[in-house]
């Protein structure tokens with residue numbers, strides 16, 4: 001039986017010899033490569049924390065001691081050591097979550113994958129324990145160098161430093177990378193600290209040799225130690241953490257279990273906040289990860305473990321389409337600049353950065369800063385495009401509201417991963433952006449239905465200079481183009497059943513240029529109006545065909561610019577007996593709610609049937625599985641509409 005198979009709880013580590021611990025680390029690495037290659041997941045980050053996680057569990061006694069993993073994507077080894085070794089369905093329905101999960105284990109505390117929160121969590125836990133009179137327990141946060149660039153981390157460090165007797169251990173997992181190499185002054189500082197590692201090595205050599213020499217040994221060693229401290233201060237004059245008043249230990253080799261356990265025991269027994277700086281390698285032990293330039297296999301799909309090459313070939317993604325259009329705009333408009341929060345490649349800014357290196361700003365994992373800096377860029381005559389995952393904009397709401405919108409700054413937000421993402425679990429779904437932005441005065445929000453509309457919306461957005469604009473699209477491959485039969489203003493008519501005289505029910509060829517027909521009649525009475533929002537447009541078109549078979553007249557529209565609600569959409573809604581809005585967003589406070597509110601404000605309240613996501617945190621599963629669970633499929637939408645209509649139709 002493998003050593004790994006013999007580990008069912010952290011205490012099982014205690015009986016292992018150093019050689020066995022090293023063997024276990026090798027077994028875990030081999031397991032991760034084999035298993036995550038089959039399922040996809042955060043292979044690189046977890047290969048980098050094998051020894052570190054083992055050392056944490058050797059020194060601290062989870063769950064009596066609390067161990068918080070920042071961002072949570074580095075929790076695989078922790079799971080393996082806490083009784084969860086079936087990774088066959090990792091991040092799939094019914095399988096292990098890709099992040100800590102309280103439902104899975106008492107050892108798991110923070111499930112949310114939003115970076116930079118671990119120190120606040122840990123400080124709160126430590127303070128709460130102290131108030132509860134608990135003694136002898138420890139609280140540990142494991143935070144990456146990338147997450148350490150987040151504002152929340154520094155808010156916490158500032159506060160923690162004021163509590164010199166708070167028993168709190170902060171393990172900095174420094175692999176020099178977020179996805180790409182970590183940016184900013186902190187990254188440079190950590191690099192300097194890493195450079196002093198050689199002094200640690202000299203010091204430990206001194207501890208082993210000089211101090212053992214008879215008589216002069218100890219004095220010579222103390223002289224060396226003093227020199228080392230002095231040299232360290234010269235090389236790293238501002239040992240940031242120590243200047244904050246925090247005890248700093250390190251840097252240590254984050255793959256040396258013995259060195260780590262020694263340091264962690266010192267930290268545990270210190271009795272106050274201690275930072276233990278561990279230097280690790282993302283993708284350690286797997287050459288394809290180590291050699292992967294973009295992100296050292298930060299998050300892989302299904303790959304061939306022998307070659308490291310992907311086994312799943314995806315179609316052209318929404319992100320790629322955005323990237324191409326932004327580069328075109330960049331050629332035409334030198335005022336357009338781009339901003340990312342440590343996700344240059346995932347959000348599609350690589351090509352723009354290569355073409356215009358001076359016009360891209362990677363601010364680290366700092367979305368709030370990114371947003372307000374964008375307001376400043378706009379004030380200075382640039383037009384910033386802030387490319388960000390929908391879910392991560394949540395934390396920058398105040399900056400959108402009070403920096404960009406209040407000052408009417410022309411800033412464009414491009415939200416990738418909007419709607420259901422699925423496999424990354426509840427904290428990654430971008431299902432709240434309409435709700436958040438619908439209350440922002442002056443913002444204009446677009447939900448393009450396909451790649452072509454994304455390009456059009458982006459161009460329209462960067463042309464707006466008197467307030468923020470935002471467009472959002474989902475994860476993955478872009479759909480087949482969804483053609484329109486007519487257009488009025490920003491509203492596209494995608495289908496009509498029956499078709500007006502001389503008009504096709506539905507245009508098959510999306511390449512047909514749609515003329516804007518201001519006189520297009522939108523107020524012809526119709527039984528059903530379906531509003532297909534963004535990527536749900538095709539669902540609306542398909543559902544309309546089924547509804548029409550029941551004898552009802554149906555019109556399908558795509559508002560394109562969904563907020564604020566347009567007069568054209570209000571006109572279309574007033575002409576219908578039944579209005580349904582289909583959106584990849586929480587049904588509560590989405591576009592359906594905004595339409596209902598707008599109708600009510602005009603004194604013509606009308607029931608708007610909202611087809612959206614439940615106001616729940618959705619467990620990890622495939623995107624299409626979750627959309628189906630929510631009834632966001634054409635057959636289910638059609639069935640619900642006809643069930644309401646039929647009595648009236650009979």
Ligand SMILES: Cc1ncc(C[n+]2csc(CCOP(=O)(O)OP(=O)(O)O)c2C)c(N)n1
Nearest residue numbers: 045113114115144145146147177178179342
């Ligand atoms: C607020 C927020 N922004 C962006 C992300 C996306 N993200 C996930 S992991 C990661 C990099 C984290 O780097 P680091 O903390 O150094 O951990 P590592 O992956 O290097 O172990 C980023 C940017 C996130 N999870 N949370």
Ligand SMILES: CC(=O)[C@@H](O)[C@H](O)COP(=O)(O)O
Nearest residue numbers: 071073113299346417424475
């Ligand atoms: C942990 C984290 O926030 C990211 O790594 C996220 O998992 C990436 O998601 P995508 O795979 O959608 O880029």
Ligand SMILES: [Mg+2]
Nearest residue numbers: 144145146177
């Ligand atoms: Mg890192």
